[in-house]
Amino acid sequence: MAAAALTLPATGAIRSFGRAVPAPARPQHWRESLKYWAEEVDLVPDLGRDVGSLTWWRGLATCAALCFVTIKLAPDLAPLPGLAEAPMTAARYDEIRSQMITPLAYGSNSGRHMGPTELVSPLASTPERPMIQLFSSVGESGGLSRALARAGVSSADGREVMRTLGGEISPGSIDPGTRLDITLGRRPHPKAARPLDALSFRARLDLAVDLKRENGALTLHRTPIAVDDTPLRIRGVVSDSLYQAARAAGATPATAQAYLRVIAQQISLERIGAGDRFDIIIAHRRAADGMAEPGALLYGGLTTASGKKLDMLKWTHEGREQWFEASGVGKKRDGLAKPVEARRISSGFGMRFHPILGYSRMHQGVDFAAPTGTPIYAVTDGVVSYAGRHGGHGNFVKLAHSGGIGTGYAHMHSIAVYAGQRVRRGQVIGTVGSTGISTGPHLHYEVYKNGQTVNPLSVKFQQQSLLAGRELKAFRARLDTLKSQARGSGVAVVPADTVKAAEDRKVASR
Template sequence: MSQLTHDLGSDIGSRRWFRGLATFFGMTAGALAFWPGFAPLEAAPLMPSDADVRGEYRRQAIAPLALGADTGRRIGPGTLVRPLASAPERPRLEMVATLGRGDGFETMLRRAGMDPADARQVTALVGGTVAVGEIEPGTRVDLVLGRRPAVSAPRPLDTLSLRARFDLELAVTRATPGGPLVLERKPIRVDDTPLRVRGIVGESLYRSARAAGAPASAVQAYLKALTDQIDLERELRPGDTFDIILSHRRAATGERLPGQLLYAGVERDGQRKVQLMRWGREGRFFEASGIGEQKDGLIAPVAGPVGSRFGMRRHPILGYRRMHAGLDYRARHGTPIVAVTDGQVTGAGRMGGCGYAVRLRHGGALDTRYCHMSRIAVDAGQNVRRGQVIGYVGSTGLSTGPHLHYEMYRGGRAVDPASVRYVTRAMLSGEQLARFRATLARIREVEAGAAFGSLPKPAAAPSGPRREIDRLD
């Protein structure tokens, strides 16, 4: 056998090598002659040859698909379960509707899918307790709608609840299935004790007040009120005492509602105390002496640069030199014009070459006039405040283009508006001053952190929540 086989890699060309090559070809030809065929052999399948089953096996490599995310086959019903022709409707539908800004209460209920008749009844019930238009935007209304009486009919209301006011919750239910809607009032006890925050000024007055628990809005109002009285950067030092009192409401359910700043005080060693309290319909701050907040200087009547100043000049239309008794502010057509300080409207309308104009009378025998308006926003006899819009820039009368001609008169004589620095301070006197000081003394008796205490108990606490029922058939 060793003579028939030979290493074809050695002794190439020898007789023994040729003998081994012949043996190789002979064995190869014999193997090919007895080869059974070239068709592949297939083993018996271990699973059914169904295409869906093979696809499911393939999806096992992807976790979400293996859990039935695409077809739900793994959690699907068995072969004995027959699918329904149509799924049944949910008997009750719970949802939350939110009252948007400028949205109508009844419109919101209809948009949520409520029966229009029920929406009208609910609006009437709620409107009989609180003004529907005064419900704050963003109020959440919890709704539970019942089963539809017909396929295309809207869902009837089962229950509805909302926080109509900070101190009142309302609920609307049906006394009996298919019966009338009933309104249930749920008053919420509220503690209106003002919140007083006192503390020591550190490196930053704002941070010290915030760290003591004062709301950010109250601290900002506090700093603004003090700015008219003292120079916070120079006169206030670390170690001084700040005193803040603000209106504050705390409901029995735990919600808190900070209000506006009522009192702003500062205590400093060796210097006068600052005691400011909000007073009057306009909500201005007054000192303990009864002197109101100071308004230092006039504000610009319009946002724009000064074009022509007070004095003699050649008139651009008439063509000759004459006195220019005011300042011209360059501004675009329609720019708001504001009152430079508090005053009363003594004239509003057409005024010769001034076109549409407004004349104001202020304290100290001072008058101002605003000319060439495109539109007037006040009426004669009306009181206006500093910064209030009184009209809009135009080009009426003797004018070459949109601008504001602003005049000032003291005792009836024209003065240069740029030379006047006007200061106004309101002052209380008589009975009004006495009531102011009595209120100031009473509010200063509030203890620091009083609003964080427990709610006062009623004289005869009821065993359960007080309920009041209204019925609308």
């Protein structure tokens, strides 16, 4: 059978399994050509793939063409021509220099300065002021001599000042912050220091001094100043805070804090509220020229809104300043101090086998092991009732305390007190030793209650000073006198609204 020839249709259609597939249309316009290239042709192929293919070479050509166009369109980076400034003449330089800050730095006057001419002749030496008046102040460290040196006073003049003041005024007693008015005179030659011609300062609240150079030497002139020592009284009403109310009424921070500590001995500060009245009296010195010097707190009072009244006065009792309430009751002191600094207790209180006597017996104290010479301290205030040799105790000291309490210290190497002497808590009364019946250096410490020994480790009694008899009468007389004197000082009561307004001003100023 003869094979049939395949003939393509004239229309360009392709037969496929009995169906005709139309051929792709060719672009008839340039816009269609661009669209065709954009959609069908990859102009930016990946140059890392198919290296050497026609697509790769087309992408390389595109990259090179873009680089060429970028370089050709780059701006020119050559420098732009400009006009050079003409060289500055001497006259122009002098004109500019007269308006610079350099002349001011060298001490000349401000303003316009003209250059020198033939009518101006240079000076052989610059004239200086015949005197310089300045002031300095005494610092926290170094005292008067350091302040004079900082002000430019020569060391020779500084030593002369110290010699002149030495017999009358101690330079170390001058308070920090004291102002020194200094006058320095004309120096004999440019390399010499200016001599001290005059020095004035406030040596004390009641004394001003002037040192003046007369006939080549400094002469001291004193100016006494009258001082009023009347105590200052500050009273007011509490609004929100007792401390803020006291500060608003005129108390210094130190005075207000000291007052709070004293009041807290008798009443909790948390219980003090609005409407309570405070009363403060401090030592106060006021000079005739108005300068004042506040002192220590002497009295602290408080009256609560419910009517409870508290009066606290500083009083010297048994050689020590303490605060007492108006009834004569002082501050409570809890517990006992440690009698010796020891690392361990070598023997406790109770029955034990005696290492020397060879039998069991009651050990009526506590032994603290410590080297010979270690200080022994009084555990609390008391009076020495015995000091000396005491049988097996060796060197022995016994102290009597208030409330029927006593303490004993045995086997001491040395004794530093005597019978009848009053001692304070923490005072050294002797040193550790090994006298009497002892196997080595240690302190045997005993505590007595109504004459009977008790375990020292179980005793933590309270002590409270009490005034009685003539001392209580003198205490109350001093309290009345102080309040009457301070009342005459003219310090008015500060109302609550005044205190509140002062507090509001402080808050607003912040």
